[in-house]
Amino acid sequence: MREKIHVRRRLVFAILALTVGSMEKASAQDGEAPNFVVCADPGNLPYSNQAGEGFENKIAQLLAADLGKNLQYFWFAEHKNFLRRTLSAGLCDVVISVPSALTMVTTTRPYFTSTYVAVMRADDSRGFSSFDDAWLKDARIGLQLVGNEGVTTPPAVAISRRGFNEHITPFPMWAEDNSANPQGQIIEAVADSRIDIAFVWGPFAGYFGRKFGDRLAIKPILQDSQSRDLMFAYPMAIGVRKDAAVLRDKLQSALDRNQEKIAVILNDAGIPTIDQSSVPGSFGPEIKPSVQ
Incomplete structure (x- = not known):
């Protein structure tokens, strides 16, 4: 009789364990877990760092x-x-900014749209109007090296198609030696007259260009007359796993409830944003080229 009771108890405990496990799994899938786990880079301003x-x-x-x-x-x-x-491996719940067209995740609606920009010194009378500007052929051009993922930025493609490759200075996007803020080096090079113009993803230009104030001119690039297949502006959204629609x-x-507060956060960080409806053509998936 005692053996039967023990067996029943074990069965009850097993059923309870399965039930609790199922509830916890369902809770996590529904986004009801107590923690909000974000995957982020520990040193990638203006996006994120460990200091918050x-x-x-x-x-x-x-x-x-x-x-x-x-959090x-x-x-x-x-x-x-x-x-x-990270996200696909189940190590977090969300990534705060990914291109909204990225197919390997499920995304919210875009909460901001930014674009690649041309950065010059404000007192340079040549200005930048398009990649067809004749002076670019002999200009000292700065481009960021994306890394080892085989992704080339749209401005780099536009420059290469015109053969303006003789006076390009490459700048690192990432620092293997843990030096701080390598993404800002290209902006400092413009301000210090080491290069004439830099083509940079807008959030990096806006954030690192703030300390130079009106010494720099930052102009958004929306399209290229000779390269209609290149996209320069991208809407950004929050990404979750494919099975996390809830x-x-x-x-x-x-996001809808906090739209105004988010706009203030972006503005305070110097992030240049544009009206998505003003951008010609469709949007491609590449903008933070490392996100894959």
């Missing part, structure tokens, strides 16, 4: 508070197959 100074950090704090969750991070360098080794919808509601 990036705009992604601040948006993550805002969303976690709105959803009543505890946690899983840190990983963005130039090392970031999405595959969490995506909750995040969308939180």
Whole structure:
């Protein structure tokens, strides 16, 4: 009789364990877990860093508070197959900014759109109107090296197609020696007259160009007359896993409720944004080229 009772108890405990496990799994899938786990780069301003100074950090704090969750991070360098080794691997719930056209994740609606820009000294009378400007042929041009993922930025393609390759100075996007803010080196080179013009992704230009004030002119690039297949402006959204549509919808509601606060965060970080409807053509998937 005692053996039967023990067997029944074991069965009850087993059933309870399975039930609790199923509930926890369903809760996580529905976005009801107590923690809001964000995958982010520990040193990639203006996006994120471990000190919480990036705009992604601040948006993550805002969303976690709105959803009543505890904010946690899983840190990983963005130039090392970031999405595959973080979000897709189940190590976090969200990535705060990804291109909205990225097919390997499910995204909210875009919450901002930015573009590649041309950065020059404000007192340079030549100005930049398009990649067809004749003076570019002999100009000292700065371009950022994306990394080892085989992705080339749209401005680099436009420059290469015109054969303006003789006077290009490459600048690192990532620092293997852990030096601070390598993305800002190209902006400093313009300000210091080491190069004439830099073609940079807008958030980097806006953030690192702030300290130079009106000494720099930053002009958005919306299209290239000779390269209609190149996209320069991209809408950015929050990314979740493919099976996390419920969490995506909750995040969308939180974004809608906090739209004005998010706009202030982006503005304070110097992020140049544009009206998505003003951009010609369609949007491609590449903008933070390391995110894959």
